[in-house]
Amino acid sequence: MRHLRPEDVVDVLDGCARDLLVRHAESCDACRAVVDDARRAAVLAATDEIPEPSPLFWTQLSARVDDAVRRAPAPESERWWSGLSWSWEVVPVGSVVVLLALVGLTEWQNRRQLQSPAAGAAAVPLGGQSEPWPALPADDEPWTLVSQVMADVAADEMSAADLPATVGSADRALESLSEGERAELARLLKAEMDDPGVSP
Amino acid sequence: MADAAATCGIGAVRFTWIGSVVSDPAVGAGANPPLRECEDAALVRACLDGRTEAFDVIVERHSRAVYRLCYRFVGRHEDATDLSQDVFLRAYRGLRRFRGDSSLATWLYRIGVNVCLNKLSIRTPMLTALDETAALPARGEDAAGAVLREERARQVRAAVARLPRKQRATLILRVYQDLTHKQIAGVLQTSENAVKANFFHALGSLKRALAKQDLR
Numbered sequence: 001m002r003h004l005r006p007e008d009v010v011d012v013l014d015g016c017a018r019d020l021l022v023r024h025a026e027s028c029d030a031c032r033a034v035v036d037d038a039r040r041a042a043v044l045a046a047t048d049e050i051p052e053p054s055p056l057f058w059t060q061l062s063a064r065v066d067d068a069v070r071r072a073p074a075p076e077s078e079r080w081w082s083g084l085s086w087s088w089e090v091v092p093v094g095s096v097v098v099l100l101a102l103v104g105l106t107e108w109q110n111r112r113q114l115q116s117p118a119a120g121a122a123a124v125p126l127g128g129q130s131e132p133w134p135a136l137p138a139d140d141e142p143w144t145l146v147s148q149v150m151a152d153v154a155a156d157e158m159s160a161a162d163l164p165a166t167v168g169s170a171d172r173a174l175e176s177l178s179e180g181e182r183a184e185l186a187r188l189l190k191a192e193m194d195d196p197g198v199s200p
Numbered sequence: 201m202a203d204a205a206a207t208c209g210i211g212a213v214r215f216t217w218i219g220s221v222v223s224d225p226a227v228g229a230g231a232n233p234p235l236r237e238c239e240d241a242a243l244v245r246a247c248l249d250g251r252t253e254a255f256d257v258i259v260e261r262h263s264r265a266v267y268r269l270c271y272r273f274v275g276r277h278e279d280a281t282d283l284s285q286d287v288f289l290r291a292y293r294g295l296r297r298f299r300g301d302s303s304l305a306t307w308l309y310r311i312g313v314n315v316c317l318n319k320l321s322i323r324t325p326m327l328t329a330l331d332e333t334a335a336l337p338a339r340g341e342d343a344a345g346a347v348l349r350e351e352r353a354r355q356v357r358a359a360v361a362r363l364p365r366k367q368r369a370t371l372i373l374r375v376y377q378d379l380t381h382k383q384i385a386g387v388l389q390t391s392e393n394a395v396k397a398n399f400f401h402a403l404g405s406l407k408r409a410l411a412k413q414d415l416r
Contacts, residue, residue, distance in 0.1 A: 007400070042375060065284075066255075066259070068285055075247070
């Protein structure tokens with residue numbers, strides 16, 4: 001017969017091993033030595049006693065716990081997900097949820113962009129107060145230039161050209177440009193306006 | 201479990217005797233037995249129904265076992281007291297997670313082992329930190345014998361403190377808390393055979409650590 005496994009040794013120590021194992025433990029020198037060593041270690045460990053607190057201590061401990069419990073919030077309510085157990089089925093379900101959330105977010109952003117000043121101009125009448133004007137610096141050259149150009153453009157002409165425009169839409173568009181882009185825009189506008197073929 | 205709840209009046213009539221039972225068991229005894237006579241599961245349910253005094257009975261019932269468990273891990277009265285309070289506080293806050301699959305004692309032991317191991321992992325492991333107790337002679341024992349016994353106990357504690365976490369928890373629950381291997385498996389959420397193997401290896405480690413003592 002093979003030697004005792006760790007759990008067999010513990011069963012022999014506890015007196016609940018099968019007869020076959022007990023007989024082996026008695027007849028096999030190696031296994032008997034292992035069982036004897038384990039028994040002596042268990043006995044030695046068991047001889048260590050801890051000091052018993054005074055009888056009053058238990059009352060004090062109860063009072064301490066009671067005080068802490070009364071100050072603590074009530075037992076936590078069960079979370080809605082507490083009934084879920086982790087399994088691989090969660091992965092595809094979670095993926096679908098995340099995907100749907102991403103699609104929804106993208107769609108929402110697209111709708112927001114469609115409702116932005118340039119695209120939403122048709123819905124907001126010229127002169128209406130759709131959004132506050134952007135706060136661009138008064139000394140910003142491109143802004144000044146664009147303002148002058150827009151002031152010269154007649155609204156009905158823009159509508160006829162099918163160009164959506166609202167109050168401040170050019171400024172808002174300008175605001176979204178970087179400083180370098182605005183400088184380049186100003187340069188292009190100036191060059192265009194300086195062109196004899198364009199100027200009135 | 202349902203029977204226990206019914207016999208303890210934890211149901212529709214529970215609010216008729218709130219607050220009177222623990223302080224004065226005679227009051228209301230005609231209709232409902234006092235909380236002290238309720239089983240653990242019924243106390244848990246009463247507590248979840250808002251009767252915090254039911255938790256007092258739980259503490260009273262299990263404080264010794266929890267304190268001793270904590271003491272075995274940290275070896276200092278003050279720390280064991282703090283940890284015991286922590287164990288009960290965590291148990292109270294997470295009481296809804298106790299589903300009665302195991303006994304309340306097993307559940308409290310589980311919390312206790314986790315709290316103690318967490319505590320030990322964030323501080324220097326105890327090597328000889330157990331309270332220095334005076335080596336008082338036992339009946340029929342001379343002073344020298346008492347000193348020798350205390351010295352041996354100190355060495356055993358130090359050896360137990362050096363055991364790997366699972367072996368240590370297993371040894372404490374088996375030898376000092378007198379739990380069965382099956383109960384320990386419930387506390388440590390492992391198999392019974394794994395508990396036995398851990399216990400065997402813990403004893404082997406203990407034997408080696410104490411090799412220069414009695415086991416030589």
